[in-house]
Each structure stands twice: as C-alpha cells, then as structure tokens.
Amino acid sequence: GILLPWYLYQWYGDQQAMVDYYSMMQRYINYLTAKADNHILSQGLGDWYDLGPKPPGVSQLTPMGVTGTAIYYYDLKILEKMATLLGKKADAITYSNLAAEVRQSFNNRFFATKTKQYATGSQAANAMAVYMGLVEDKDKKVVIDNLVKDIRDRKNSLTAGDIGYRYVLRVLEDAGKSDVIFDMNSRSDVPGYGIQIAKGATALTESWAALPTVSNNHFMLGHLMEWLYSGIGGIRQAENSTAFKNIKIEPEIVGDLTSADVSYNSPYGEISSSWKKTGKEFTLEVNVPANTTADVYLPVSVNQKVSEINNVAFQTIGSEQGKTKISIGSGTYKFNVK
Structure with a gap:
C-alpha cells in the first residue's frame, strides 16, 4: 500500500499513485501505529517459510517483531519522502519524528551491542535491519560480516524465508558480496533454487525444498531474478x-x-x-x-x-x-x- 506507489515513482517517474492514494497510505500508517506496542509490531506471519527445525510455515528463526517493525519503519521513511515530494512538509516532519522513535525502540529491543547481532542473529534479522536503515553507520559493516559468516558457516546455505531473503540478496549485493550470493545459489544438495531444479521444478515453488505437500507453482521466492539483472548483468x-x-x-x-x-x-x-x-x-x-x-x-x-x-x-x-x-x-x- 505504501511501497508500490514509491516504486512506481522510482522506476517510472510517475507520482500519480502517490497523489491518488496518499490519504489511504496515511490511514494505513495510523493503523500500524495503533497496533504497535512501544513502536514494536509483532503481528503477522513473520519471515514466512524460513528454514528452521520444524516443517516450514510461520517464521521460526526470526521474531515477528523484527520483520513487522522493520517494514513499519521503512514505510514511515518512504512516506516521509513522498510527503516531501508532494509539498506536505508538516506530514513529512511527523513521519520523520515517528520513524526516529521506531528506530530507537527497534534497536533497544533487538540489537545486541556486544555481538552486533539483531535478535536471534538470523540471516533475515540482520539483513532487514541493514536494508531498512535501522543499523547505526558504525555498526553496519560488522552486522553485514555477521550475515556473511552465518551463510559461510552453513556451507553457503540459506535460512531466510519469503520475506527476508530479498533483503539478504539486496544487502549482499550492495556490500559487494555477490560472490556469496553465487555460492549460496549454486548448490543443489540443500533447500534453495538448485534443489528445486534438481527435483524438476518448472515454476517457482512455495517451499525452498520443493516439498510435494505444498504448492509447486507459487508466486513466491522469486527474489534471485532481481540479482540476475542488477548483479550479474549489472544494470542498476x-x-x-x-x-x-x-x-x-x-x-x-x-x-x-x-x-x-x-x-x-x-x-x-x-x-x-x-x-x-x-x-x-x-x-x-x-x-x-x-x-x-x-x-x-x-x-x-x-x-x-x-x-x-x-x-x-x-x-x-x-x-x-x-x-x-x-x-x-x-x-x-x-x-x-x-
């Protein structure tokens, strides 16, 4: 509801969706604000279909508050930019101030200052914190290093689900770590794109392991395609x-x-x-x-x-x-x- 009008502007220069749906976006942010507890949003399914010890479904490795609050903060920062573009200065200040409070609460709740890990230290938690701009500049490199270490320690296998994996890829590419992305997605012996192809998948699947008990023709887990254009092809x-x-x-x-x-x-x-x-x-x-x-x-x-x-x-x-x-x-x- 908030990100799509912004993407339309970024990719096509079209501001009309911002104008037409601005009041709706304001109502949505007000709804999220009302649902938040001390600026932390813990509702939803979290990092859906991540790879934990149990069968996939609701997030297992990343607390609900991480994914919900990170996107809540990002929505506020994007709405601040749109308000500025539309000449709504008072709104922009309001969203900027609220975003700062959310950021503070997020870091107070989830950031471990000694280990430089967010929440459980999952791939999704660290990547989303970096991508959404929730990490202090002085800590950013170490948080990214922690993300890379988790991937390498797992012999280049992924754990993030449908929500978090896109941000894992974005953060790694932005940090010049496309070699890690390549290594993660060149395996066919662990859940991921390789094993899906090895099992005969001809469409995107709902689960990383292409499980026969769930959908194997699903609008999900297509994040790697973005990197094929922006990373391998280099068009950004x-x-x-x-x-x-x-x-x-x-x-x-x-x-x-x-x-x-x-x-x-x-x-x-x-x-x-x-x-x-x-x-x-x-x-x-x-x-x-x-x-x-x-x-x-x-x-x-x-x-x-x-x-x-x-x-x-x-x-x-x-x-x-x-x-x-x-x-x-x-x-x-x-x-x-x-």
Whole structure:
C-alpha cells in the first residue's frame, strides 16, 4: 500500500499513485501505529517459510517483531519522502519524528551491542535491519560480516524465508558480496533454487525444498531474478535517480561465469549490458538510451588497460573498490579490458 506507489515513482517517474492514494497510505500508517506496542509490531506471519527445525510455515528463526517493525519503519521513511515530494512538509516532519522513535525502540529491543547481532542473529534479522536503515553507520559493516559468516558457516546455505531473503540478496549485493550470493545459489544438495531444479521444478515453488505437500507453482521466492539483472548483468539505477535517468552499470564477475546478456526496457528506452570473460580479457557492451547518462564500473587489474572498440569517447573518472569508473552518455559502447 505504501511501497508500490514509491516504486512506481522510482522506476517510472510517475507520482500519480502517490497523489491518488496518499490519504489511504496515511490511514494505513495510523493503523500500524495503533497496533504497535512501544513502536514494536509483532503481528503477522513473520519471515514466512524460513528454514528452521520444524516443517516450514510461520517464521521460526526470526521474531515477528523484527520483520513487522522493520517494514513499519521503512514505510514511515518512504512516506516521509513522498510527503516531501508532494509539498506536505508538516506530514513529512511527523513521519520523520515517528520513524526516529521506531528506530530507537527497534534497536533497544533487538540489537545486541556486544555481538552486533539483531535478535536471534538470523540471516533475515540482520539483513532487514541493514536494508531498512535501522543499523547505526558504525555498526553496519560488522552486522553485514555477521550475515556473511552465518551463510559461510552453513556451507553457503540459506535460512531466510519469503520475506527476508530479498533483503539478504539486496544487502549482499550492495556490500559487494555477490560472490556469496553465487555460492549460496549454486548448490543443489540443500533447500534453495538448485534443489528445486534438481527435483524438476518448472515454476517457482512455495517451499525452498520443493516439498510435494505444498504448492509447486507459487508466486513466491522469486527474489534471485532481481540479482540476475542488477548483479550479474549489472544494470542498476543510480542513487537519487528516477525512471533510470541516471544509470549504473556494474556487472559482478563471480564464480565460474564467463558471460551474461541482460536488458531492461526503461521509460527512456532499452538499457542493455552484455559481457564476456575469456582468459585475461574482458569485454562489456552496453547500450544507454537517449537523454540518459551512465557510470560504468569495469574490473581492471594492475597492468591492464581499458579501450573502447568503436572509438567512442568516454571519460575515466577514477577507481572505486578495485574497479575503474567510466562516465558515458547515450549510445552503444563496447569496452575491452586486457
């Protein structure tokens, strides 16, 4: 009710849903506020179908208050942004102040200052706290490290359910940990996408293990597809951009992958990213639609150079986290690194 109008604005630049449903969104937030106990929301099903010791269903590893309150806080921050965009300054201040109180209560209730873990330390709990902006900046790296450690300690297997797993992927990708995502999703001997395929799944399943007792054609657990475009393909929207006016192309070269080819039909036109890795050479072909700009991040090692095969002009800005950053305008480019 609150997130979808915001996504429509972020992805398409369309504010109409915000305008049309603003009063409804206010009523929904008021409802959540009324249900909260000291700003903690403990209702619902929690991290549905996570992987605990019992048969899947209601959350087993993550307390209800974590998932409910994290999304409640996120709703407030998004509503604050929408109120600001719509010129409703008093509302924006109200939601900002309430969000700050929720954040404080959440951390008082669930954050262990010594271990830097949230609640039970589950993958969902730590990831949702990071993604929703509930973690203090000084603690963020350690909380992410705890998330990675839990995954690695389980020999790269997942535990998060339908609510939490999307945020596990988002946090890992944002932290430059796509190698962890690849390792998690390359196994076919534990519950996850690999075992679903091994069991003959041709559609998304309700359970990670593709159990025969539940639905095996379900609108659920499809989170990995987002990473295939934004991580492997590298097509992302730049921070503070709307409708993909400013684009970020940063393909993640992980595991034994040697190529990827993805495209997205944005409001400005098709954005595409196609890369190949052969030996010590890497090529990336990108298409940037008219009236947009893009920053491209290339994996360049010491003694390697970047060239553009079609002799199209580009600007090298510098390097970030071991990658060369290039700024380009609209057009088709083919970069070569060797």
